[in-house]
Amino acid sequence: MNAIAVEPGTGSPVLVERPRPEPESGEALVRTLRVGVDGTDHEVIAGHHGEVPDGEDRLVLGHEAVGVVEDPNDTSLEEGQYVVPTVRRPPAGLDNEYFEHDEPDMAPAGEYVERGIAGAHGFMAEYVTSPEEYLVPVPAELAPLGFLVEPISITEKAIEHAVASRSAFEWEPESALVLGNGSLGLLTLAMFETVLGIDRTYCLGRRDRPDPTIDIIDDLGSTYVDSRETPVSEIQSTHEAVDIVYEATGYPKHAFETVDALAPNGVGVLLGVPEPWTFEIDGGRLHREMVLHNKALIGTVNSHRGHFEAAVDTLAQLPDRVTDDLVTGIYDLENYESAFETNDGVIKTAVEFDQL
């Protein structure tokens, strides 16, 4: 079968021939339909993040997949059921407490592999196998956009942890700021209204109009903030201090400037994965401000099955016009290279392995 794989740090993904996998007991065979491309894929391709499976040269890419059950094998799934696979798996097939609690997203380094990212092949292949517990059903009408379930699940977790951190007191967030106008930032911007009922939102970017991401920000009724004119730490004075900041830039100064952007009792969720970088901060002022105004910063990574299930519900609620504008290209296997191109006209792409 065909698969898309990469030798990290050495160039572009290539089409490779691999044996079609055979499901083991407890696993289903899934025919892959579409697999999304995101910033993590580009990090993996560049060799900045992730790792190939032990003893192999190349990693099969892809962690945002939707497929259809071709052979349920001995699972309780049914043939023809659309499914989205989760990403983290136990290392060497050995369960640990995090997987036993259905919280692989909370596992520390060494206690998981990530399909398509770190230590395990991904879903950019015509067929994949997976234990049933890692396959989340999606209704047929959502299958064409099923590759958005994984990124949405990342924000489901981030919002869950943000809300939990504010659960010891009365907290009704009314405003939110998303740092980053990539596909995850834009999905999150839409989710703040859908999931939390927040209709006063801001989104930070550094692009000139006309721009398709700013069009989506406008269309959502959100306010675009150009970081070249308004640093994060000044948004409180130029616009307003917000109850939630969602950092999706991977730019580490933003993690600390978030404290200034927050209203009292607010929470900043951090999702970027930057490289080391030493710089100056007014740590005294930030520390004091966090304490005197009860502010929180929460790091969050990955997501678990419950977040995927919530993401399926959220995907059903997102306005069609938003998802239509967000997905700028779906490419078949002959044109898979186009799915990895990046320019200002590209927001979200996917590779189509088989027609729906």
Added chain:
Amino acid sequence: MNAIAVEPGTGSPVLVERPRPEPESGEALVRTLRVGVDGTDHEVIAGHHGEVPDGEDRLVLGHEAVGVVEDPNDTSLEEGQYVVPTVRRPPAGLDNEYFEHDEPDMAPAGEYVERGIAGAHGFMAEYVTSPEEYLVPVPAELAPLGFLVEPISITEKAIEHAVASRSAFEWEPESALVLGNGSLGLLTLAMFETVLGIDRTYCLGRRDRPDPTIDIIDDLGSTYVDSRETPVSEIQSTHEAVDIVYEATGYPKHAFETVDALAPNGVGVLLGVPEPWTFEIDGGRLHREMVLHNKALIGTVNSHRGHFEAAVDTLAQLPDRVTDDLVTGIYDLENYESAFETNDGVIKTAVEFDQL
């Protein structure tokens, strides 16, 4: 009546004569018994924190009090009931949403005054009046140490917020690190076992043995960490990465080094109130570490009535030997100046306004 007041920034507290207050409707008259002294008092005396009430030259000190109801007036309290007053009050007597929710600790600047600290006279006076809702009953046997209820309540809130922030997943903290061996740090060290059942604790200080604070750390079965030998960011390798860090030093580098001291999925609660100070951090590494290991930093200030009530229960559970060693001096009005002295032999002091 006698009171202890200060003109912030100009020297030491002085004994002043003030009119005995008359309770208004809804208020009780309380005869003050003991009032503790803490780092905030020293900050107020030095003029680094807080403010005198509008139109006055001096602030009556004291926010850690225990007293006895002398005149219940029209409240439901009974004469002879021991009580601890809470600290925050509505500014100009005008309630706002935070006070209506019984969460004045979450009010932002401008939405509260603090008795004995900012904008309202404190409890270092022979008599005080207070609305009933801000007087928390304590049993007679705890009255001698009732001045510890306020500082304990600060940690009750900090622990509540820390636990809430980790409530979206299975989290059973097994180890804790307290930064700071002042009276609040030592009380907190004892509370980690009493409140959370954590018996593997560490306490950071910068003193040589023999030292009475290190004696308490030893007596609690905790491990003393000398910050001159072991920086906070190295505790993970010299000892272990911990599930909770409690910062009570006000040293802002500690706020950021806390990220390194935390185990995966851990939470650092920040309580210090430093002055502005610009320094370098490896913000990229800290940001990445917070994200990839789901770490959280939570600022927390003050406490509400519910935390005072929990603190009364906690005080009853703290070992006598700990509180005996912690309270190094109780001074009557003639010797009140001794309660404000600081040296390595002093841990916690109080002024006694009337005998129990």
